[in-house]
Structure formats: C-alpha cells, structure tokens
Amino acid sequence: MMKFSRTFVSAALTAALCTASCTALAAPDAATATATTAAAPAFDLDADVNRALKTFGVPGMAIAIVKDGKVVAAKGYGVRKLGEPAPVDANTLFEVASNSKAFTAAALAMLVDEGRIAWDDPVTKHLPGFQMYDAYVTGAMTVRDLLTHRSGLGLGAGDLLWWPTTSFSTDEIISRLRYIKPATSFRNSYAYDNLLYIAAGKIIAEKDGKPWGDAIRDRILTPLGMDGTTTSVAAMLASADHAAPHSKVDDKPVVVRPIPVPNAVGAVGINTSAADVARWMNLLLNDGKAPDGKQLIGAKQLAEMWTQQTPMRIREPKPALAATKPNFSAYGLGFSLRDYKGRKIAMHGGALVGFYSTVLMVPDEKLGIAILTNAENGPAMAALYWRILDQYLKVPATDWITLYAEQEAASHKEELERLRKEHTARAARSSPSLPLASYDGAYEDPWYGKVTIAAEGGKRVMRFARTPDLTGELEHFQHDTFIVRWKERSFNADAYVTFALNPDGSIERMKMAPISTETDFSYDFRDLTFTPSPK
Numbered sequence: 001m002m003k004f005s006r007t008f009v010s011a012a013l014t015a016a017l018c019t020a021s022c023t024a025l026a027a028p029d030a031a032t033a034t035a036t037t038a039a040a041p042a043f044d045l046d047a048d049v050n051r052a053l054k055t056f057g058v059p060g061m062a063i064a065i066v067k068d069g070k071v072v073a074a075k076g077y078g079v080r081k082l083g084e085p086a087p088v089d090a091n092t093l094f095e096v097a098s099n100s101k102a103f104t105a106a107a108l109a110m111l112v113d114e115g116r117i118a119w120d121d122p123v124t125k126h127l128p129g130f131q132m133y134d135a136y137v138t139g140a141m142t143v144r145d146l147l148t149h150r151s152g153l154g155l156g157a158g159d160l161l162w163w164p165t166t167s168f169s170t171d172e173i174i175s176r177l178r179y180i181k182p183a184t185s186f187r188n189s190y191a192y193d194n195l196l197y198i199a200a201g202k203i204i205a206e207k208d209g210k211p212w213g214d215a216i217r218d219r220i221l222t223p224l225g226m227d228g229t230t231t232s233v234a235a236m237l238a239s240a241d242h243a244a245p246h247s248k249v250d251d252k253p254v255v256v257r258p259i260p261v262p263n264a265v266g267a268v269g270i271n272t273s274a275a276d277v278a279r280w281m282n283l284l285l286n287d288g289k290a291p292d293g294k295q296l297i298g299a300k301q302l303a304e305m306w307t308q309q310t311p312m313r314i315r316e317p318k319p320a321l322a323a324t325k326p327n328f329s330a331y332g333l334g335f336s337l338r339d340y341k342g343r344k345i346a347m348h349g350g351a352l353v354g355f356y357s358t359v360l361m362v363p364d365e366k367l368g369i370a371i372l373t374n375a376e377n378g379p380a381m382a383a384l385y386w387r388i389l390d391q392y393l394k395v396p397a398t399d400w401i402t403l404y405a406e407q408e409a410a411s412h413k414e415e416l417e418r419l420r421k422e423h424t425a426r427a428a429r430s431s432p433s434l435p436l437a438s439y440d441g442a443y444e445d446p447w448y449g450k451v452t453i454a455a456e457g458g459k460r461v462m463r464f465a466r467t468p469d470l471t472g473e474l475e476h477f478q479h480d481t482f483i484v485r486w487k488e489r490s491f492n493a494d495a496y497v498t499f500a501l502n503p504d505g506s507i508e509r510m511k512m513a514p515i516s517t518e519t520d521f522s523y524d525f526r527d528l529t530f531t532p533s534p535k
Contacts, residue, residue, distance in 0.1 A: 041399070043387065050078075052384055053077060055380070057375070058373050058374070058375040059375055060076065060088040060243055061372065063077070064277050066278050066366075076089040080242070082255055090274045090275040091241050093230065093273050094272065094355055094372040094374060096270050096277075096355070096357040097350030098194070098267065100265070100269045100350065101267060102335055102359070104201050104216075105147050105333040105335075106296075106305070116207055119304065121142060123143060123203075132178060141186075143200070146196040147333045148310045148333065150190060151187075151196055152187070152188060152191075153183060153195070154184075154524075155521050156520075157193055157527055158194075158524065158527070159195070161176060161447070162198070164488075165469060166467045173264070177196075194264065212231070212266055213231030213232060213269060220280075220296065224291075224296075225291075228276050231270060232265070233259075233261075235271070243372075244354070245374060248376065248492070249489045249490055256490040279291075281361060288302045305334055306346045308328075308331075308337055309333060313329070341393050344364065346361045347360040349378075354375070355374060356373045356376055357371065379404035415517055434501075439460065439474075439507070444532075448528060459473045462474055469491075472494070483496060493520070494515050495512045495515060496515060498512075506532075514526070
C-alpha cells in the first residue's frame with residue numbers, strides 16, 4: 001500500500017517511493033523554488049529531523065544511516081505515541097510494511113543459492129495449486145514474476161482480500177487469484193501488487209517447512225543479530241518499546257489502533273527498528289556477508305535483486321522537484337531501482353495504517369539510509385532522504401523540507417477544491433430510482449465474496465462479510481449513487497456506491513469507486529463488481 005501526502009500507503013506505490021518524486025504534487029512557481037533552494041541551511045541531522053517532525057506533523061521517527069560498513073546514526077526522535085512522553089529510540093519498533101518484500105526476495109535468493117529453486121522455475125512447480133485467471137499465465141508465471149510487478153494484474157489488485165484485516169487465510173488469498181481479471185497482458189507493464197508476494201512467501205514456508213516468519217528469523221534476523229525485529233504485529237505489540245500508529249482524521253493527527261494482517265506477511269510482515277535495519281542494510285551493502293563473515297546471500301543473487309527486471313515509467317516532476325528526476329527507473333527483486341546524481345539507488349517504501357517507512361541504498365557509495373515513522377506522511381521522509389543523500393554525495397544543499405511542505409499543502413488544497421466542485425455539481429435534488437429498502441440485500445463479487453446492505457437503526461449499513469472494519473453508513477449522493485462512510489474514519493477511504501438497473505427495475509449490479517484521489521490504492525474498490533446474490 002503506498003502513496004504520498006495524506007494518502008494511506010499499501011503498501012505499495014511506495015515500492016517506487018518518489019520514483020517520480022511526488023510528481024502528482026502541485027509546485028510553486030520557479031522563482032519561489034529558486035529562492036527556497038538558495039536558502040538551504042547547513043546540514044544538521046538532528047535539527048533537520050526535528051524540523052521535519054514539526055513541519056509535517058509527524059509524532060515520531062527513527063533514522064538509520066550506514067556508510068562503509070559502519071553505523072553512522074541509529075537514533076530516534078519525537079515520541080512513540082501522542083500524549084505520552086516515551087521517546088522514540090534506536091530500538092523502537094515500527095511496522096515497515098512493504099519493506100518486508102526485500103526480506104522475502106532475499107530468502108528466495110538464498111533458496112536459489114541452495115539449488116532448491118530457480119528464479120525461472122514455474123510457480124506451479126513449487127505451489128501446485130497456484131492458478132491465475134488466464135491458463136497461459138498460470139503455466140508461464142515464474143518465481144521471478146512473483147516479485148517483479150509485471151503479472152498483468154492491475155495496481156493493488158485483490159488487496160481487499162487482506163486489507164484491512166480480513167478473515168481470509170493465506171491459502172484462500174492465493175486461491176482467489178484465479179478470479180481476478182488481468183488489467184493488461186502478461187509481462188506487458190509495471191503495476192504494483194501485493195498478492196504475488198504473499199504467494200512468494202508461501203513458497204518460502206513450503207520449502208523451509210515452517211511459517212514465513214520463522215523462516216525469515218532463522219535465515220536473516222538471527223544471523224544478523226536483529227533480535228528486536230518481529231514478523232507479526234502481535235509480537236511487536238508485546239514489546240515494551242514500540243511506536244503507536246497515527247493517522248490524520250479531519251486533518252489532525254490522532255492515535256489509531258494497529259491493524260494486523262497475518263495473512264499477508266510475505267508482502268508486509270516485518271516490524272523493525274533503526275538499530276536492526278542498520279544491520280540489514282550493512283548486509284546488503286557488504287555483498288550479502290554477515291558481520292561474522294558468513295555469506296548469507298550469494299553476491300550473484302544479490303546483484304540479481306538489484307538488476308532491472310521491469311521498466312517503470314518516468315513522469316516529469318514539477319519544476320520545484322526537477323533535480324529528483326531519474327534517468328532510469330525500474331523494479332528489481334524486492335527493490336525499486338533508479339539513479340540520482342549519477343549513482344544507482346536501490347530503495348523501497350512501506351505503509352500500513354499509521355506507519356510509513358523508506359529504506360534506500362547507494363551501493364557504489366556503501367551508503368544506506370532508513371527512515372521509519374509512526375505517521376502517514378511521505379513528504380516528510382522524501383525531504384529527509386534527499387537532504388541526507390545530498391550531504392553524503394557532496395552536492396549543493398537544497399531546502400527539501402520547505403519544498404516538500406509547499407508541495408504537500410498545494411496538493412491537498414487542490415484535492416479539497418476538486419471534491420468541493422464535485423459535490424456542488426451533483427444533482428442534489430435527484431432521488432434514487434427505487435425505494436431505499438429495495439437496495440437492501442446480499443451482493444457478491446467473484447474474487448472478494450459477499451457484502452450486505454441492511455437497515456440498522458434508521459440507517460442503511462454496508463458490511464463487507466470478511467472484513468469487519470469495512471462497515472459504514474450509506475448516504476444518498478445523486479440518482480442511484482450513494483456514498484459509504486466507513487465507521488473507521490482513519491481509513492480516509494469513503495467510496496461511491498452506484499447501482500445499475502435491469503429493464504424491469506431490478507438491480508443488475510453494484511460498483512464502487514474511491515471518492516478521493518488521496519485514498520490508498522489498496523482500497524481497490526474499482527475492481528469489484530457486485531451482483532445480487534441468489535435468494
């Protein structure tokens with residue numbers, strides 16, 4: 001899930017976090033950008049981070065920087081939880097969501113080293129029941145394809161099978177891939193997904209004969225001394241030193257409850273700290289060798305992880321962010337790849353409700369930067385990692401914090417205005433075609449399953465049968481379109497619900513779409529097509 005600004009990231013677009021450097025954000029004019037750049041203060045990590053916390057309203061953050069095999073910084077800033085004094089420190093645990101994908105890719109690389117799998121093995125060789133919508137794709141899809149976001153699935157397709165917390169098992173999620181229609185042809189183009197990383201995690205579990213989390217601990221965490229890192233939210237919450245998630249509700253940061261997703265660990269299962277992620281980055285920057293000299297990941301396979309597998313589109317940045325435009329952009333295996341100031345960068349982002357993170361490495365410089373936050377604010381991270389990169393790459397300083405703050409404010413203002421115009425332009429005096437009770441009942445989508453609409457306490461309430469948190473009240477918008485407002489307001493994912501009728505006036509189907517462009521793509525309502533369940 002993943003996006004910038006107030007969008008709740010999946011995990012995911014953050015996979016290419018800032019590949020286009022927030023190109024969706026509006027920019028100030030060129031004169032303003034030039035003046036801001038010229039006024040950049042001297043680099044001071046502590047001052048910069050504290051300024052970013054205040055500017056972007058982030059409660060807490062942990063930073064890890066490694067250089068030439070040494071830990072330059074592993075420290076915390078701000079608080080673990082708003083309203084409480086406990087500070088973030090080097091060992092405070094954060095959910096890092098899609099930064100877990102690199103751990104899954106690394107474990108598969110180890111299996112390749114051991115000769116137990118090959119990158120280009122058919123997936124069905126290791127998961128015999130694996131099936132995609134198209135029979136050809138089922139047979140042709142390889143282990144490599146699971147990691148490279150080129151399956152033909154649409155952006156975030158099927159994420160509602162695991163997000164927010166669902167009652168589907170991992171096996172059920174993988175099984176339901178066969179019902180999800182592709183958006184493009186196989187291997188045609190990049191589109192970020194999570195479900196195939198869940199399948200990749202299942203291969204690791206099958207080969208090692210133990211759950212994904214145990215396999216990752218035995219293969220990576222224990223040898224590196226990443227003793228604080230956990231592979232479940234439940235284990236993170238059992239630690240005395242963990243951050244609380246924060247989301248913005250009505251534009252104000254509030255503490256929200258953690259949302260575990262134990263059925264999606266291959267995509268989003270890691271929870272770690274600055275101290276531990278520094279050890280992880282040093283492993284990768286040291287050609288896969290642990291501090292004791294043991295080769296955990298073969299250098300050849302590590303190079304494969306950082307080799308272009310799927311090209312990614314480069315969008316034109318707004319003028320204020322022109323310096324961040326890459327010359328190439330691609331996805332490897334568990335990492336997105338790009339360049340900056342002539343250096344290759346391997347990076348990834350991650351987000352689950354209340355947490356954003358970035359892990360970024362410059363292999364030729366033996367430089368690694370990780371930023372973990374307990375808030376949903378991509379610009380705060382982007383501003384800091386460009387700031388740190390500029391310092392270590394010895395390029396002229398830019399006041400990225402001011403630039404990104406201006407971009408975020410302009411973008412959010414623009415979205416609020418778009419929503420206002422959309423609301424004003426609706427046919428406010430229109431009425432539904434049918435009596436409200438006629439919209440009640442059970443509806444079914446081929447890959448998700450059932451939702452229900454029923455009268456409750458004088459309201460009409462929609463419930464997703466396998467997702468308890470997706471429960472909300474319907475209000476009429478115009479004609480046969482309603483808005484569902486979820487009771488869990490921190491999702492920021494209210495959606496349109498539109499009914500289409502048959503000639504006889506009965507309901508043919510129901511479709512959904514997010515109201516805001518700031519809604520994370522893992523709320524893939526657009527991919528759902530509900531039809532009335534047989535009575």
